[in-house]
Amino acid sequence: HKVAIGEEVATSTGVRNRKSLIPDNTILAASDHDFTKLSLTPSVILLCKIPASISESFYHGKVYTSYKNTVFEPSSGIRHSTEFFSTLSDHYLNSTEIPPIMCLYTDGGPDHRTTYGSVQVSLLCLFIRGNFDMLIAMRTAPAQSWTNPAERIMSILNLGLQGVALLRDQMSSEMEDLFSRKNTLEEIRLVAKNNSQLESELRNSIKSIQQLLNRRTERLVLDNENFICKSPADDEEIARFFEIKKCGNIECEICTMPRTPQEVFESLDFLPDPTPAAHDSDHYANFFMVYNKPTTDEHQPSKKIAATGTERGPSGLYINTKVREFITCNECSKVRCLFSGRQLTEQDGLEIRHAIENWPYTCGSTVFPQDHNLFDKVFVREKICCKTPMEFTYYSCRKVHSDRCYHCGSTDDLQDKPDSLMEKYKSILSLCAGCQDKGLDFFCRMPIQTKKRKHDQ
Ligand SMILES: [Zn+2]
Ligand SMILES: [Zn+2]
Ligand SMILES: [Zn+2]
Structure with a gap:
């Protein structure tokens, strides 16, 4: 805002x-x-x-x-x-x-x-x-x-x-x-x-x-x-x-005595991670069900997997020629494509810039709120999450874009594409050193058809 x-x-x-x-x-x-x-x-x-x-x-x-x-x-x-x-x-x-x-x-x-x-x-x-x-x-x-x-x-x-x-x-x-x-x-x-x-x-x-x-x-x-x-x-x-000083307490050089009564202080546990309810995986369990119990962060909303189903926009929209703009996820920093059936006007451009500056975007959400006039005109894929790699349309669109690692979206330390793969595929998406260290590999598309004898006959 x-x-x-x-x-x-x-x-x-x-x-x-x-x-x-x-x-x-x-x-x-x-x-x-x-x-x-x-x-x-x-x-x-x-x-x-x-x-x-x-x-x-x-x-x-x-x-x-x-x-x-x-x-x-x-x-x-x-x-x-x-x-x-x-x-x-x-x-x-x-x-x-x-x-x-x-x-x-x-x-x-x-x-x-x-x-x-x-x-x-x-x-x-x-x-x-x-x-x-x-x-x-x-x-x-x-x-x-x-x-x-x-x-x-x-x-x-x-x-x-x-x-x-x-x-x-x-x-x-x-x-x-x-x-x-x-x-x-x-x-x-x-x-x-x-x-x-x-x-x-x-x-x-x-x-x-x-x-x-x-x-x-x-x-x-x-x-x-x-x-x-x-x-x-x-x-x-x-x-x-920003000045941090010692508390001056002789016994503890970092913090002072708890202010809450000892029994209250001792009963304080850390906030539990969101955990699905036992009989209803669509909802998180009630606070009291998980408080004081060990939980893990695997069910955090940011770690959830992408929603399934068809995208909200018209079919045929999500192609490289309809990419009009990019938006960066606040959570994973990947760049996502904005699609629109028609060319964007100058006013559209301003409103998109306004949206990007004011409403933090994360993978899986919409760019505009529902009552915005561009809600049904400019689309980003919504059936994705931060784990979803970069979109193919990012690499093949005509809009100027920097090369990025397919897996994480980084522009740094991109590795050379090996000749052995270049011979076999028309499209090899970039890979950064970090992702390579994690054991990920170049993502290859469109194998080159080796000429078959049939054609010569
Ligand atoms: Zn202390
Ligand atoms: Zn993301
Ligand atoms: Zn990477």
Whole structure:
């Protein structure tokens, strides 16, 4: 989710060239171009009121929101941890009131990938700083982006964003000129790095928008409690968060005493892996059935095998001439083909770029949500999973693409194709050193027919 700040947007009043802020997934078609050049990224923290029973709703509690300048306040694991701890410190007046056991449920975005080292380090900082007895970090299962519980808060947030049209403050003409010549986030960041005037003027030009969004957001309500807006953490605050100190306890040089009563602390087990129910393999077993029992990670949603059946798109669509674009899986980094019956328009291209930037894609899911106008026009194979190798159409399509290992999608350390295979097959798909080490081999297709005598006769 991003709140894009359009540079030139046709508004409903027919007034053009008004600098406007538009909620992205609603008036996308009204914006001409550049709609991702400047944007604000909302982040949402819901501190749940934990229900008495597991079957009750978890969507009660206090919502904290902040709007981050996408150029200068990029999302990262350590930023999330810093801001999360700062929110906890605001919410609980006294640090001893911060619960000793913390369960974090995050969306599937890369900054929350609990398998990333950088994310793990950030979580460790949070664990130490918050003096938690136990910290559990979970994220939405792959291919479930649309069912992410945070979406429910996001839909309330969208109410506050709807129908907003705003003037971004003008910068000096010199800076406007400089800015108009830079198009991507990378370019803007690079110039601003060497030009502090651009950075401060850009930050200031968005400030009033940030403030207005804050005011609107603080009128939103969940369970009769108003949302609260927080300023994004600044670099200094983030740097301070990263300092890890010894606890000072003489007996233990790493952590302090557990805060929960000893018998509670001792009874705490790690979260069980998802395990199929004994008599219903379509569903996972109830938490209480598997808690305190040894489980394995083999049934994790990301390890599940691909769904079977026919693809959703029209038959005959999934061929090399219909490949229009590529998309990268957030989980396995393989590149998947986007198919469309007709050529993509410039607008389609923008919307695809928008989807890629905003909704983390994983193998097996759709590119667009169901209510999107491209949901039935641009397709990716859905009957696949992260274990599915690269698609043949990737190699044979006319779109420019780099050579990749068939098994893992890597572009690095691709091995030379042996002559012995080249003689026998028309098509040999690449193999990387890593996959070769794992015992995988070149994938060969279309054997070359050795000329038979019959033809000569
Ligand atoms: Zn210790
Ligand atoms: Zn994947
Ligand atoms: Zn490989």
